[in-house]
Amino acid sequence: MQPKTQAFATLSSKLGDALEQGDWEAVAVLDEECRTLVAALCDEDAFDAELREQIDALKALYDELQQSGRAERERLAGELTRLNQSKQVDQAYKSFS
Template sequence: MSLKKQAFAALAQKLRGALSAGEWDAVSSLDHECSALVASLCDEDAADAGLRAEIDAVAALYDELQRAGRAERERLAAELTKLNQAKQVSRAYGSLG
């Protein structure tokens, strides 16, 4: 297995682990690693079917990460909304007492 193919496979494994653990900071740092790997690709790499398969796997994982990121953002937004509503109710009742 070529070094680049191994690097993309390892990256995918790390990204899956970070996603399953909900470690968004790790996902962010791995994103920088992915950018560096993609930047290191050259024209000769296009002929390597195994490498293309690993890159496609990472691309599919990025789609999954985007969906998970949107879901997490929506969950946090709902939580913040509930906290703001509770704060407003608390202030309303506090002014009555």
């Protein structure tokens, strides 16, 4: 396996593990690594079938990361809304005490 192909395979594995663990800090760090790898690609790399497969797999993983990120954002927004409502109820209750 060529170095670039191996680098993309390793990155996919690390990103998959981070997604599975819900480690968004690791995802952010690995995203920067991905940007660096993509920036290092050259025109000749388009002819490497193995590399294209790894990039396609990484793209599919990024799609999954986006869906998971949206779901996490919605979950956190709901949690913040409930927390805010609890604070408002608590303040209203204290004003009657």
